[in-house]
Amino acid sequence: MKVESVEVEVDGDFEAEGKPASKIVYRAKVSTNASQEEIRELLRHTDTVAEIQNTLRVGTPVELEI
Numbered sequence: 001m002k003v004e005s006v007e008v009e010v011d012g013d014f015e016a017e018g019k020p021a022s023k024i025v026y027r028a029k030v031s032t033n034a035s036q037e038e039i040r041e042l043l044r045h046t047d048t049v050a051e052i053q054n055t056l057r058v059g060t061p062v063e064l065e066i
Contacts, residue, residue, distance in 0.1 A: 001038060004031040024056065 007029040012021035028046075030039050047053055 001032055001034040001042070003042075006030050026053075 008026055009029075010024065010026040012024040014021050028043055030042065032039065034042070
């Protein structure tokens with residue numbers, strides 16, 4: 001499989017200033033010569049190992065260093 005390009009779109013709700021986002025949903029569009037099933041399997045696997053998604057799911061603390 002050769003991936004030509006990937007485009008990601010993310011949506012989320014921000015209820016109030018200072019509150020974290022909720023209902024975060026992302027979609028990925030993959031340009032490749034692979035079958036739809038191969039693309040779905042690639043997306044499922046990537047979703048389980050990607051650092052950004054896993055960091056958001058765990059709720060990692062953020063600290064300001066001055």
